[in-house]
Amino acid sequence: MNLIIExxxxxxxxMLHDDAEALFEMDNNTKVHKYLWQKPVTTIEEVHAYIDFVRTQYTANNIGRFSTILKETNELIGWTGLKFVNDHIENGNTNFYDYGYRLNEKFWNNGYASEASKAWLDYGFNQMNLQEVNAYTHAxxxxxxxxxxxxxxxFIEDYPDEQGVTLKWWQIKKT
Structure with missing residues (x-):
């Protein structure tokens, strides 16, 4: 993908395979996975498989999760982005655009998630012409x-996932 958002x-x-080490550092952290089904990665191969999965989404859907880089230091702080969900049902929905992000713990509480989220919503509504975007989080x-x-x-509603964990369903519509 040639898309770069600044x-x-x-x-x-x-997302590139060159990002694997930084993504592994993030996804190996149990604190990062506290609300993500408690399954941190344990091998770099898991990260490479995830990068391959994301890259197939770029081809199939022309969008996916993107590496998020701090311009000042050129550090990868995590990933953010829109994803077209058509591979499973979430809260009774499929074939929808999901917004999500994951940041390395050392970059939490700096406003990066909000900054990236605003940029992605702007891109989704104004460049992709989406009418709505959904998101789901651990309650x-x-x-x-x-x-x-x-x-x-x-906030739309609480719902249980397959393991009975309560999640929150969120939605934003184009204005």
Whole structure:
């Protein structure tokens, strides 16, 4: 993908295999996975498989999760982005655009998630001409729930996942 989105502090670009070490550092952290079914990665091969999966989404859907880079230091801080969900049913829905992000713990509480979220919503609504974007979070993940609310998502409902964990369903519509 040739898409690059730039904000004041961030560069959002396609995910590459060169990003694997930084993504492994993030996804190996149990604190990062506290609200992600408690399954941190244990091998770099898992990260490479995820990168391959993301890259197939670029081809199939012309969108997917993007590596998120701090411009000042050129550090990969995590991933952010829109994803077309057509491979499973979530809260009774499929074939929808999902917004999501995951940041390395050392970059939490700096406003990066909100900054990237605003950029992605702008891109989705104004370049892709989406009419709505959904998101889902663990009900107890106060930080992520706050970010979604802050950038304009409306809380729709709580629902249980397949393991009975309560998740929150969010939605934002083009204005």
């Amino acid at each position: 904000t004041d502090r961030l560069l959002l670009r396609e 107890q993940n106060g930080a992520s729930n706050h970010v979604l609310q802050k950038v304009g998502f409306d």
